[in-house]
Amino acid sequence: MKTPKPLQPLLDEGIIDSVVRQLKSGKEASVYVVTCGNELRCAKVYKDAEHRGFHKLAQYQEGRKSRGSRDARAKQRRGRHGREVEEAEWKNAEVDALYRLANAGVRVPTPYGVHEGVLLMELVCDAEGRPAPRINEVEMTAEQAIAWHRFMILQIVRALCMGLIHGDLSEYNVLIDPNGPVIIDLPQAVNAAGNNNAFAMFERDVNNMRDTFARAAPELATTQYAREIWALYEANQLTPERPLTGQFIEDETPADVAAVLATIDAEREAAEARARARAMEDA
Numbered sequence: 001m002k003t004p005k006p007l008q009p010l011l012d013e014g015i016i017d018s019v020v021r022q023l024k025s026g027k028e029a030s031v032y033v034v035t036c037g038n039e040l041r042c043a044k045v046y047k048d049a050e051h052r053g054f055h056k057l058a059q060y061q062e063g064r065k066s067r068g069s070r071d072a073r074a075k076q077r078r079g080r081h082g083r084e085v086e087e088a089e090w091k092n093a094e095v096d097a098l099y100r101l102a103n104a105g106v107r108v109p110t111p112y113g114v115h116e117g118v119l120l121m122e123l124v125c126d127a128e129g130r131p132a133p134r135i136n137e138v139e140m141t142a143e144q145a146i147a148w149h150r151f152m153i154l155q156i157v158r159a160l161c162m163g164l165i166h167g168d169l170s171e172y173n174v175l176i177d178p179n180g181p182v183i184i185d186l187p188q189a190v191n192a193a194g195n196n197n198a199f200a201m202f203e204r205d206v207n208n209m210r211d212t213f214a215r216a217a218p219e220l221a222t223t224q225y226a227r228e229i230w231a232l233y234e235a236n237q238l239t240p241e242r243p244l245t246g247q248f249i250e251d252e253t254p255a256d257v258a259a260v261l262a263t264i265d266a267e268r269e270a271a272e273a274r275a276r277a278r279a280m281e282d283a
Helices: 004-013 057-061 071-079 080-103 142-161 198-214 218-222 223-232 258-283
Strands: 018-026 028-037 039-046 109-117 118-122 173-179 182-183
Touching: 004 018, 004 028, 004 118, 018 039, 039 080, 057 142, 080 109, 080 118, 142 182, 142 198, 142 218, 142 223, 198 218, 198 223
Parallel strands: none
Antiparallel strands: 018 028, 028 039, 039 118, 109 118, 173 182
């Protein structure tokens, strides 16, 4: 096939040896099968912001740290340099997440680095050596659905223990290889501790997996893993080894509004007293 322009520098530098074919083209990137020596790998070419269909970028990038104060200020000003910083962070976020998750034991494609803005990674294959199918392309038994759902919950927990949320997890970005599910597509990975929308995204990810596998195993449809896991995370009690039940009971104890307001008033009065004391010392 004709070499896509973004891949030509990788060919020129000998990082890849040939481009075999396009594997897919999505809202964020185009993925190509390439050769590196005797191995087949994936080359992910990210689309520029004006051609990318992924909306609400700022919502996902909230909580990510820029390389320096200059980059952070540039992003706030929304000028040309700020947009360039955001684009670089978007492209680097996936490889950073892949390395962190792989080190934590999460099943993701093995990353091989970013070159000229192109992510090289493992080509996940089925038993015949063909590109692995997505969950929505696989027929599964109830037993398989229950086992894969349990496995995916563990992957999600391991990621959260590393402070990461996929942010866009669905049946379309989980592959099935001979050993089970493999999570892909992570440029929008969310900082769990620093993003105000973290729980909403986490709950959507978990419930997407629940709904996907519940089509084959309806008993999964009533599970409440998202709220159970998040409660443990907020209480600093979440570990990959923590037993989960899939059940969650809401705390319906009425909030003591009067006590909260009294605490606020007491803190305000204490702050005012400290301010008066400092003023007297300065007089």
